[in-house]
Amino acid sequence: MKLKITILNSLLMSLIVCFILCFMVYVSDFVIVSSGENQLKFIVHENAEEVDWDDGALDLDDIEFYENSISTLIYSVDGYHLAGSKEDHGLFSSIPLQNMKVSSVSVDKVDYLLYDFLVESRKHDDVFIRGILSVTEISQTVNMIFFITLITLPLFILISAVGSYLITKISMKPLTKMIETAEMISQGEDLSLRIQLGSGRDEVHKLGDTFDVMFTKLEELFLAEKQFSSDVSHELRTPTAVILAECECHLHENTTAEEKQEALEVIEKQGKIMQQLISALLNLVRLDNGVEKIDLANEDLSELLTVICEEQLHLLPEKSRLLTEIPENIHCALDYSLMIRVISNLIHNGFKYGKSGGFVKVTLENQKEKVLISVSDDGIGIGEEHIGKIFHRFYQVDTARTEEKEVGMGLGLSMVERIVKLHHGEIFVESELGKGTTFHILLKKEVI
Numbered sequence: 500m501k502l503k504i505t506i507l508n509s510l511l512m513s514l515i516v517c518f519i520l521c522f523m524v525y526v527s528d529f530v531i532v533s534s535g536e537n538q539l540k541f542i543v544h545e546n547a548e549e550v551d552w553d554d555g556a557l558d559l560d561d562i563e564f565y566e567n568s569i570s571t572l573i574y575s576v577d578g579y580h581l582a583g584s585k586e587d588h589g590l591f592s593s594i595p596l597q598n599m600k601v602s603s604v605s606v607d608k609v610d611y612l613l614y615d616f617l618v619e620s621r622k623h624d625d626v627f628i629r630g631i632l633s634v635t636e637i638s639q640t641v642n643m644i645f646f647i648t649l650i651t652l653p654l655f656i657l658i659s660a661v662g663s664y665l666i667t668k669i670s671m672k673p674l675t676k677m678i679e680t681a682e683m684i685s686q687g688e689d690l691s692l693r694i695q696l697g698s699g700r701d702e703v704h705k706l707g708d709t710f711d712v713m714f715t716k717l718e719e720l721f722l723a724e725k726q727f728s729s730d731v732s733h734e735l736r737t738p739t740a741v742i743l744a745e746c747e748c749h750l751h752e753n754t755t756a757e758e759k760q761e762a763l764e765v766i767e768k769q770g771k772i773m774q775q776l777i778s779a780l781l782n783l784v785r786l787d788n789g790v791e792k793i794d795l796a797n798e799d800l801s802e803l804l805t806v807i808c809e810e811q812l813h814l815l816p817e818k819s820r821l822l823t824e825i826p827e828n829i830h831c832a833l834d835y836s837l838m839i840r841v842i843s844n845l846i847h848n849g850f851k852y853g854k855s856g857g858f859v860k861v862t863l864e865n866q867k868e869k870v871l872i873s874v875s876d877d878g879i880g881i882g883e884e885h886i887g888k889i890f891h892r893f894y895q896v897d898t899a900r901t902e903e904k905e906v907g908m909g910l911g912l913s914m915v916e917r918i919v920k921l922h923h924g925e926i927f928v929e930s931e932l933g934k935g936t937t938f939h940i941l942l943k944k945e946v947i
């Protein structure tokens with residue numbers, strides 16, 4: 500790339516310089532001729548003013564016969580040489596006198612401009628003034644400059660090529676760094692590598708920063724994916740191992756019918772755990788992949804919460820209470836079936852991690868542009884150090900905390916968070932160990 504740009508640059512430079520040189524030659528020829536003509540006419544007219552007659556005789560005392568490289572000759576009307584350099588007269592005597600006409604002639608390979616002017620007099624004989632200017636001399640100087648430039652041109656081009664190569668190399672440095680980093684990342688050497696071009700506001704720096712952000716996101720995704728696969732295999736390993744151990748023991752050893760029955764029950768329990776895990780994972784993957792499409796519509800959130808709470812009443816643990824504070828007719832943009840999953844999950848957790856005889860309370864608050872759903876309980880609470888992690892997949896604070904109650908998978912809250920995000924909403928937790936937990940969900944009334 501650097502070489503390509505350098506060659507192209509040098510070619511362009513050479514073309515431009517050649518074009519300028521040709522243009523200069525053309526223009527300088529034109530300028531020499533036209534300024535020479537003007538100068539010649541000016542001197543001839545100036546000398547014509549000085550032609551005088553004194554007692555009938557021609558008085559040429561005030562005439563400058565050689566001025567600014569222009570020689571002046573005086574002739575009678577019939578072409579008789581009256582004054583001026585004899586040598587010049589000898590050279591140009593064969594050229595007829597033509598009043599007020601500039602002619603270019605070439606004598607002995609030297610180019611001249613001639614201009615004749617007739618000085619008329621009423622009392623005396625008219626005379627011709629001829630001005631002669633050699634243009635070859637001036638052209639030679641210009642040509643010399645042209646040739647010197649032409650000879651030094653390769654040097655100029657070489658200097659410009661080296662300069663262009665160095666400039667390209669410097670400006671390509673950030674790009675080279677980007678390529679090297681991208682190559683190293685793609686070869687799987689180190690995903691945490693970043694381009695880090697440093698401060699700068701130009702497009703290349705912006706591109707570098709954008710790539711860095713992209714690399715960070717890709718790394719996060721990759722690590723999450725890795726963590727996910729390892730978590731799934733880890734979660735499946737225990738029930739599979741239990742099932743296999745039970746089968747091995749009761750297939751190959753003589754066990755009683757009662758023991759076989761117990762083994763089958765253990766296998767059934769582990770099978771159910773696996774089934775729950777697989778369906779929870781499937782739900783998450785569907786949400787992630789967009790297979791399960793979110794269908795936002797303006798729904799009556801008050802009605803939805805009331806219906807869910809009524810259904811949950813049938814599933815309440817003994818002595819527990821489900822309290823509600825749901826004002827009527829609050830609408831918001833939501834996906835009905837996905838929101839049912841969110842609220843049911845939070846209520847379910849409230850009881851699962853609540854104390855016996857405790858309560859779960861569902862409240863709804865109408866705000867200006869948003870609605871706030873809160874699900875609180877007076878249960879065991881969550882330690883501060885765990886609050887930031889409970890939405891991570893497979894994260895469980897402490898499985899022993901639920902005592903004999905059902906064992907969780909650590910996937911419920913990640914699904915809840917994912918669904919809230921799909922609603923362009925926010926979810927946050929307030930909790931105090933031993934006192935209880937409140938999950939708040941903020942949803943926009945209208946989602947564009």
Ligand code: ADP
Nearest residue numbers: 848849852889895896907908909910911912936
């Ligand atoms: P699980 O299947 O373990 O319930 P979740 O994703 O629903 O998985 O919850 C993750 C962890 O967050 C749980 O293991 C639990 O320790 C904690 N948690 C969730 N809800 C509550 C709550 N209402 N009170 C106390 N802890 C909770």
